[in-house]
Amino acid sequence: MNIPKFTKYLIDILLAVSALCVLAIPFLPKGFFLYFTANEGDTLTLRLVLLSSGLLSTAILFTLRQLYSSMLAGDPFNRKNPALLGRIGILGLVIAAIYGLKLIFIPTFGTMMIVIIFIVCFLFCFTLRDLFARAANYKEENELTI
């Protein structure tokens, strides 16, 4: 099994599923939200949270796809990839902020976990961003050493 190609297909599938889920959010029945809140009427807030975080997650997957494509093309340590990783980190931080806000109005343990996970995602992506920027520098220096 070709693992890199399998990963690429997985990212593509997740991106498509994510986009479909985001499109479906406005049409979800009220009963769906009973899993998240005891208040039957309070679906607008949850729809907004899911829609915004869903859009941002789709953007994360799209950026990840670009990142992975550059790796498959044989040029992972280029100048563009640190910026893409930074973008993923920022998107993750915004998702954490959205769920942090949700935590204030609809506090649940699951929401707290989501906030923590996306903060860790932000830190991880920014660390990788700096690592890839340094690697791109080393690669350029190596290529420009005659």
Next chain:
Amino acid sequence: MPIIVNLDVMMAKRKVGLMDLAERMNITPANLSILKNNKAKAVRFSTLEQICRELNCQPGDILEYSEETPDFMK
């Protein structure tokens, strides 16, 4: 960059073309061009040795130090 590579000057003095020199040195013309156009970040001693041998010159004929022009004077 403070270090200037005067390879093109020496090549003109010795009447040696880029392709010819690259072939003699067994490096690609693209790499030699990077060096000639001051785009290189570093030069190996082995490369410098080859250049000096092929062009019958000294390292000082190829490399020159010049203080960087301050930004306000550019």
